Each structure stands twice: as C-alpha cells, then as structure tokens.
Amino acid sequence: MNSHLENNIKPVIYVENLTKIFGKFTAVNSISFEVNKGEIFGFLGANGAGKTTAMKMLCGLLKPTSGRGFVAGFDISKEPERVKASIGYMSQRFSLYDDLRVWENFRLFGGIYGLKEREISETTERMLHELGFTQERNTMVKSLPAGWKQKLAFSVAIIHNPGIVFLDEPTGGVDPKARRQFWELIYGAAERGITIFVTTHYMDEAEYCSRISIMKDGTIDALDTPANLKLKYGVKSMDEVFYQLASSKG
Amino acid sequence: MFRFLLEKEFKQIVRNRFLPKLILVYPVVMMVLMPWAANLDVKDIRLCVVDNDNSSYSRALTQKASGSEYFSEAIYKESFSEAISTIERGESDIILEIPLDFEKDLVNGVNRELSISSNAVDGMRGSIAASYLASVVNEFSAELMESKIVNRGSSSVVSSAMPASSAMPSSIEIVSLSKFNPSMDYKLFMVPGLIVIIITIIGGFLPALNIVSEKEAGTIEQINVTPVRKITFIFSKLIPYWVIGFIILTNTLILAKVLYGIVPVGSIFEFYILSFLFLIVVSGLGLVISNNSRTMQQAMFVMFFFMLVMILMSGLFTPVSSMPVWAQVINSINPMKYFTEIMRMVFLKGSGLADLYKHIFIMFGFAGAFSLWAVLSYRKNS
Numbered sequence: 001m002n003s004h005l006e007n008n009i010k011p012v013i014y015v016e017n018l019t020k021i022f023g024k025f026t027a028v029n030s031i032s033f034e035v036n037k038g039e040i041f042g043f044l045g046a047n048g049a050g051k052t053t054a055m056k057m058l059c060g061l062l063k064p065t066s067g068r069g070f071v072a073g074f075d076i077s078k079e080p081e082r083v084k085a086s087i088g089y090m091s092q093r094f095s096l097y098d099d100l101r102v103w104e105n106f107r108l109f110g111g112i113y114g115l116k117e118r119e120i121s122e123t124t125e126r127m128l129h130e131l132g133f134t135q136e137r138n139t140m141v142k143s144l145p146a147g148w149k150q151k152l153a154f155s156v157a158i159i160h161n162p163g164i165v166f167l168d169e170p171t172g173g174v175d176p177k178a179r180r181q182f183w184e185l186i187y188g189a190a191e192r193g194i195t196i197f198v199t200t201h202y203m204d205e206a207e208y209c210s211r212i213s214i215m216k217d218g219t220i221d222a223l224d225t226p227a228n229l230k231l232k233y234g235v236k237s238m239d240e241v242f243y244q245l246a247s248s249k250g
Numbered sequence: 251m252f253r254f255l256l257e258k259e260f261k262q263i264v265r266n267r268f269l270p271k272l273i274l275v276y277p278v279v280m281m282v283l284m285p286w287a288a289n290l291d292v293k294d295i296r297l298c299v300v301d302n303d304n305s306s307y308s309r310a311l312t313q314k315a316s317g318s319e320y321f322s323e324a325i326y327k328e329s330f331s332e333a334i335s336t337i338e339r340g341e342s343d344i345i346l347e348i349p350l351d352f353e354k355d356l357v358n359g360v361n362r363e364l365s366i367s368s369n370a371v372d373g374m375r376g377s378i379a380a381s382y383l384a385s386v387v388n389e390f391s392a393e394l395m396e397s398k399i400v401n402r403g404s405s406s407v408v409s410s411a412m413p414a415s416s417a418m419p420s421s422i423e424i425v426s427l428s429k430f431n432p433s434m435d436y437k438l439f440m441v442p443g444l445i446v447i448i449i450t451i452i453g454g455f456l457p458a459l460n461i462v463s464e465k466e467a468g469t470i471e472q473i474n475v476t477p478v479r480k481i482t483f484i485f486s487k488l489i490p491y492w493v494i495g496f497i498i499l500t501n502t503l504i505l506a507k508v509l510y511g512i513v514p515v516g517s518i519f520e521f522y523i524l525s526f527l528f529l530i531v532v533s534g535l536g537l538v539i540s541n542n543s544r545t546m547q548q549a550m551f552v553m554f555f556f557m558l559v560m561i562l563m564s565g566l567f568t569p570v571s572s573m574p575v576w577a578q579v580i581n582s583i584n585p586m587k588y589f590t591e592i593m594r595m596v597f598l599k600g601s602g603l604a605d606l607y608k609h610i611f612i613m614f615g616f617a618g619a620f621s622l623w624a625v626l627s628y629r630k631n632s
Binding site: 059060061062063080081082084085087089091093094095096097098099100104107108109110111112113114 | 251253254255257258261262265266467468469471472473474475476477478479630631632
C-alpha cells in the first residue's frame with residue numbers, strides 16, 4: 001500500500017483499524033486500506049461479511065466504534081456532514097422517490113447538494129441524454145423498469161459531481177444487458193475523475209475493478225489488483241479466488 | 251436547499267391518494283357527526299311506573315313525567331319486582347313507584363314518600379335521570395299547591411298540603427343561571443374540544459407517519475447521506491402539515507358557524523395563534539415518537555397509546571376536576587388538558603391572551619421541550 005503514497009498521490013479514502021461493534025457482534029473488525037483518486041475499488045465479500053457496515057461508516061451514516069477513517073480529506077467520525085457533501089451514495093435498496101417524476105428526483109437532489117437552478121437543469125438535460133432517458137423525463141419513477149431505476153439512481157448519486165461515489169450492490173437483481181450498461185456508466189464516471197467504491201457479488205464485475213478487497217467475517221482477507229490476486233492463488237478467474245478465500249478457515 | 255425539500259413534500263402530498271381528500275372530509279365528519287355522537291345529554295329516558303294508588307293525582311303525575319321532553323312514554327307494571335325485571339331486561343331506565351293512598355294523604359296534608367329507582371350501570375345517566383324525575387315530581391307538587399290555593403281561596407292551609415317527596419320548602423326557589431353557555435348547549439361545549447382532536451391528528455400523527463414511511467421505503471437513508479441539516483429536513487416535513495392544519499381549522503370554524511352558529515367569543519386571531527402553539531407541541535411529540543420507531547406499525551401503536559390517554563384525560567369528555575387527585579397530578583403534564591381549557595375559554599368565555607398567560611406559559615414550555623427532544627432524537631447517523 002505504501003507504494004501509492006510514494007507516488008505522492010494522496011488517497012481519497014484512508015482507513016486505519018476501523019471497527020464497528022453492534023452489542024456483542026463485531027461487524028467490522030479493525031480494517032485498514034486506502035483508495036486512490038480515480039480508482040474503481042471493488043469491495044467484495046460474502047453476505048454478512050461487513051461490507052455494507054464498512055461502507056456506511058465511510059459515508060457518515062454509521063459512527064465507527066474505534067479506528068480512524070478519512071474520506072475526501074475529512075474525518076468520518078468528526079466531520080461526517082462534510083464527508084457527506086463530498087460523496088455520492090447509492091444504496092442497496094432503490095431509494096429515490098417513487099412518487100416523483102424522473103426530472104423531479106434530479107431537481108430535488110441537485111437542490112439538496114446546493115446546485116443552482118441553472119446547474120440543475122443543465123445537468124439534468126445532460127444526464128437524461130447520456131442515459132437515453134429524454135423520453136422518460138416526466139415519467140413517475142415507480143413505473144420505470146428495475147434496470148432503468150438503477151441507472152437513474154447512479155446518475156442522481158453523482159449529480160453534484162462528487163469526488164467519490166459509493167455503490168452498494170448497484171446491479172443486484174438486473175439482467176446482464178442492464179448490468180453491462182451500468183458498468184459503462186461507472187467507467188464513464190471514473191474517466192471524469194470520480195473515484196468509485198463499489199460492492200458486488202458478481203465476479204465478472206470484480207474483473208472490471210482496478211483493485212479489489214475481499215472481506216470475510218469483518219476483516220479484509222485479500223487486497224490487490226485482480227490480476228495479482230489470480231496469480232497469488234494460482235487460479236484463472238476471480239470466481240475461484242473468491243471461492244478459495246471464502247472456504248478457507250479464517 | 252430547504253425550498254427544494256419543501257417543494258418535494260407538497261408535490262408528494264398533492265399526489266397522495268388519501269391526504270387531499272382528508273383535508274376536505276375530516277373537518278366535515280368531525281363537525282357534522284361528533285357533536286351528536288359525543289353528546290352526553292340524557293334524553294328519552296324510559297320510565298316504568300308502579301302505580302299502587304291509581305288515583306287521579308297519581309295519573310296526573312305520571313302523565314306529567316311522560317309528557318316531559320326527557321322521558322319517553324311510560325310503561326306500567328303491577329309490582330316493584332316486575333318493574334325491576336324490566337330494568338334487568340333493558341326495557342326501562344328508571345322506576346317511579348307511587349304508594350297506596352297517595353292522593354288521600356296528599357289531600358289530608360300528610361307527607362308521603364315516592365320511590366325513584368334508576369339503573370346506575372351508566373352512573374352518569376342514572377343520576378341525571380333520577381334528578382330529572384325528582385324535578386318533575388317537585389314541579390307537580392308545586393302546581394298542586396298553587397291549585398289548592400286557588401281552589402280554597404285562602405293561604406292558611408297551604409303549608410300543611412306540602413305533598414310527597416318534595417323536601418324543599420316551597421318558599422325557597424333556586425334559580426340556576428349557567429354562565430358562558432346559558433342554554434347548556436352540549437355542542438357549544440364539544441366543538442372547541444373537537445378542534446383539539448383535529449389539531450392533534452393533523453399536526454401530531456401525519457408528519458410523524460410520513461417520516462416513518464420514509465424510513466420504511468429507505469428514502470430517508472438517501473437524505474441522511476446528503477449534507478442536509480436535521481432542522482431543515484424536519485421543518486420541510488412539518489410546514490406542509492401546519493399549512494394543512496390551518497386549512498382544516500378554517501374549514502372547521504366555517505362549519506361550526508354554518509351548522510351550529512357557534513363562533514368563538516374571543517378573537518379569531520387569538521384562536522389561530524394558540525392553535526399554532528398547540529400544533530408545535532403535538533408535532534414535536536409526533537416527531538419524538540417517529541424518531542424512535544422503525545416501522546409504521548410501531549409508530550401507530552405508540553401514538554395511539556399516548557393520544558388515547560391524553561384525550562381521555564384532557565377533560566374533553568369528563569371534567570378533570572372530578573378525577574382523583576393522582577390523575578390530576580399526572581394530568582399536569584398532559585398538553586391536551588391545557589389546550590382543551592384554552593379552547594373552551596376562548597370559544598365560550600372570550601378570554602384574552604392576558605387571561606390565559608399561565609396556560610400559554612405552560613404551552614410554550616411543552617413546545618420548547620418537545621421540539622428540542624425531537625431535534626436531538628433525530629439522527630442522521632447511528
């Protein structure tokens with residue numbers, strides 16, 4: 001990890017011994033890692049491994065029990081509201097307003113992030129165009145198909161052009177074609193310099209990431225580029241890396 | 251930022267299938283139905299008469315009772331035990347037993363006692379019915395005396411003709427005047443109380459349920475991950491319901507005037523100001539509950555629990571002063587009790603802000619405490 005610091009690139013996410021304990025259950029157990037600007041960082045792990053808990057701490061939704069974390073230069077324990085202003089977040093559950101129209105969701109979140117009227121309408125037009133949603137501008141969000149909703153949620157999450165966007169299983173429950181289109185959006189955002197922090201269960205998606213970490217029982221068991229991980233475990237696919245790690249006794 | 255949130259709330263309310271209808275229908279239901287349904291006036295008391303005398307006097311008495319607006323047509327039974335069984339079967343509410351030789355004794359100037367037995371399962375209704383019947387009997391005896399005076403053309407024997415159950419010397423007449431509600435109109439008493447309930451439902455229930463529904467839908471998480479300030483979010487939830495509250499209050503006032511001719515004796519301005527103060531109190535309470543609830547079910551249940559206790563203890567239906575002392579002590583932390591008093595004072599007495607300063611002071615205390623608690627218990631992160 002130090003190599004990144006040597007390159008004099010300041011990490012946009014810096015986490016040190018981050019821990020979250022719920023009652024007697026340790027959901028996240030002293031994890032440490034860094035994510036650099038412009039990376040697509042895959043955050044993998046089985047269900048219940050602590051991915052969502054870790055991500056919520058980074059987004060300022062959960063207070064860490066101990067450890068430190070900096071996102072976009074702000075301390076997640078002390079300045080969660082400043083962290084929130086600099087990130088975008090897309091939850092596992094679709095959480096835009098069903099009873100608002102497509103453009104109204106853009107307008108609402110644009111407004112919340114402090115965009116001006118003109119910026120909101122310009123960004124909305126550009127995004128509708130990119131998504132191919134110009135026909136759906138006035139559609140109520142509840143009547144959109146699942147794959148479209150996810151693309152919309154991603155666009156809304158980056159309406160304020162944040163430095164980092166957190167995506168929690170963004171492609172859950174959508175068809176392969178929609179997943180592919182979704183990853184095109186992710187690449188597009190990464191090219192514009194937005195750092196992507198993404199959790200997923202799809203190993204083909206893991207292959208698209210610049211680096212990935214694999215979590216198990218609250219700790220990070222592996223962290224490297226997909227190519228290096230495959231080399232290390234002597235296997236051909238990420239699927240097998242994941243399987244080996246998941247079945248090994250921690 | 252606030253403007254956008256507010257805009258969103260109003261759009262959602264307008265698009266809601268239920269709320270816009272509620273705004274129109276709710277005050278109508280409350281004003282048209284409730285003053286009648288919650289009426290405590292005792293009428294149509296079913297009288298059962300056991301007339302052991304069967305004389306012209308006894309018949310005149312029973313006719314007088316039956317003819318009064320409070321009693322329905324009397325039924326007649328031979329014995330007291332038969333009459334009691336009509337009460338047991340739920341066929342009558344009160345028994346009037348006239349003793350043998352009632353007329354004879356009256357004419358001879360002997361005091362006789364009548365018996366009145368009322369069904370006190372509903373204690374209030376029972377005692378009111380008994381006192382109505384007693385007053386009918388008193389009236390009867392008074393009339394009887396008058397007629398004797400006229401018949402005999404002299405006043406010397408009047409006192410000896412004091413009949414039956416009348417315990418009161420006829421020379422003393424008690425005239426009771428009801429101040430502020432001279433006709434003892436039950437509606438005049440209920441309408442201000444119903445306004446208390448309306449504000450509680452609109453200001454307390456609706457915004458709280460709205461917030462919990464966002465929790466259930468998961469949309470609140472998307473809001474919590476933005477830099478929006480707690481207070482901004484809370485106000486964006488409250489203001490639309492405050493506006494709705496004022497629309498409904500206005501509709502209620504109009505209906506009270508049109509349907510019953512009831513207009514606050516105090517100033518309308520004062521009515522709105524004080525209602526707003528109470529609106530802040532109940533919405534604060536609602537928010538505290540919603541902040542501590544995860545699901546609608548949970549929020550509803552807790553809310554019903556508090557509202558029911560608060561409404562029943564508020565003095566809306568039963569006077570606070572006749573509650574046991576411990577209940578009155580508990581009631582001192584019941585904001586609804588104070589506001590019910592305020593509304594009745596404004597509506598019936600026309601009390602001004604200066605007369606109500608103690609109440610207003612306490613209400614400010616509640617408003618401050620609940621609002622602070624609401625803001626502190628709303629968490630953007632846990």
